[in-house]
Amino acid sequence: MLLGVLFLVFFLLHLTGDPVTLMVSRHASPSEIAALRQELGFDRPILVQFWDYLTNALQGDFGHSFRYRQPAMNLVMERIPATIELASVALFMAILMGVTIGILGGSNPNSILDSLARGIGLLGQTIPTFWLGLILIIIFSVNLGWFPTYGRSTFELFGLNIPDKSIVLPAFALSLFTTGQLARFTRSAVLEVMNEEYVTTARSKGLRKIRIYSRYILKNSAIPMISIIGVQFSYLLSGSIYIETIFSWPGLGNLLAEAVSTRDFFLVQATAFFTSFVVIGLQLVTDLIYMLVDPRIRYR
Numbered sequence: 600m601l602l603g604v605l606f607l608v609f610f611l612l613h614l615t616g617d618p619v620t621l622m623v624s625r626h627a628s629p630s631e632i633a634a635l636r637q638e639l640g641f642d643r644p645i646l647v648q649f650w651d652y653l654t655n656a657l658q659g660d661f662g663h664s665f666r667y668r669q670p671a672m673n674l675v676m677e678r679i680p681a682t683i684e685l686a687s688v689a690l691f692m693a694i695l696m697g698v699t700i701g702i703l704g705g706s707n708p709n710s711i712l713d714s715l716a717r718g719i720g721l722l723g724q725t726i727p728t729f730w731l732g733l734i735l736i737i738i739f740s741v742n743l744g745w746f747p748t749y750g751r752s753t754f755e756l757f758g759l760n761i762p763d764k765s766i767v768l769p770a771f772a773l774s775l776f777t778t779g780q781l782a783r784f785t786r787s788a789v790l791e792v793m794n795e796e797y798v799t800t801a802r803s804k805g806l807r808k809i810r811i812y813s814r815y816i817l818k819n820s821a822i823p824m825i826s827i828i829g830v831q832f833s834y835l836l837s838g839s840i841y842i843e844t845i846f847s848w849p850g851l852g853n854l855l856a857e858a859v860s861t862r863d864f865f866l867v868q869a870t871a872f873f874t875s876f877v878v879i880g881l882q883l884v885t886d887l888i889y890m891l892v893d894p895r896i897r898y899r
Contacts, residue, residue: 604875605656605868609649612864652868661872662865666857671869674854679873681751682850685843686835688770693777694828697723700778701785708790716786723779729841732772736845739768749847769846773839777831784827829885833878 636642640651652662661671696719704716740748745764752765840852847853851870858866 600879601872601875602653604871605653606649608868608871609652610645612862612867613645615862656868656872661869664858664866665863666861666866671863671865672873674866675851675869675873678849678851678854681848682836682839682843682852685766685770685773685839685848685850686832688766689774689835689839690777690828690832692770693774693781693831696774697778697781698785698824700782702789704782705786705789705793713786716782720779720783720786723775723777723782725779726775728772728775729845731775732769732842732845735768735772751849769842769848772845773835773842777827777835780827780831781824785824788824825885825888829881829888833881836874836877836881 633642640648655662659672663669664671664674667674700716700719704710704713707713736748739745746768747765750765752763836851839848839850840856842848843850843852844856851874855867855870857863858870
């Protein structure tokens, strides 16, 4: 899969045009453009360029950024902590809101809470995150002045840099889609598990409601929720480009937007490779967590 990502990204980028034209002035002569193209290796056949890039990438060398004049992967590693920070806070918000709303809706079918859960699930998956980000800035930053409009700031606690309120708006906007999915799937899982015979048996034994939910309903609803959380965390890490751009968050998404706009081929390729590696790794971790939650999966 990683080799496929390198192949697709490399050839799709070369279809967008010649990056050399963006690196020289408008008044550059054809000889100057040709000299720079030869210096960067873009005058060689495309298959030769891909082979050289692939062999270097397998050794950990993803080339140098045209714009920053630094190794591309080093720039990616510098930006990834901010993206992980934003994605983690967004995921925490989504789990807190989505799972809670889904449980309340699934436990009270055809009630106001159930209608609320279905409504939030629908809105969360239909409202564009970039539009929501702009609305949040207008209301809570410009009009009320509660949160900063852009940037990332931290404060030090026990030697650690902890994000302050600057993370609230971008994390909330990024979490909305995941909140909607978790609310919808949690509601469906709870409704399905509540009709199982072991839940009916537990109720007939006179067990307390809190114990029925914690031991039977939530535990058996965990598998689909773990699947959604694993997939959505990958999405939050790789799909935060709009939110990071709107809020000027110095993360991987913002870096990718700048690299695409300037046709910084090596930087785009390094970002795509690293993001794909993280997504594949998270899918593997999700599969391993399945076995911890449900030991029966180990024997299948």
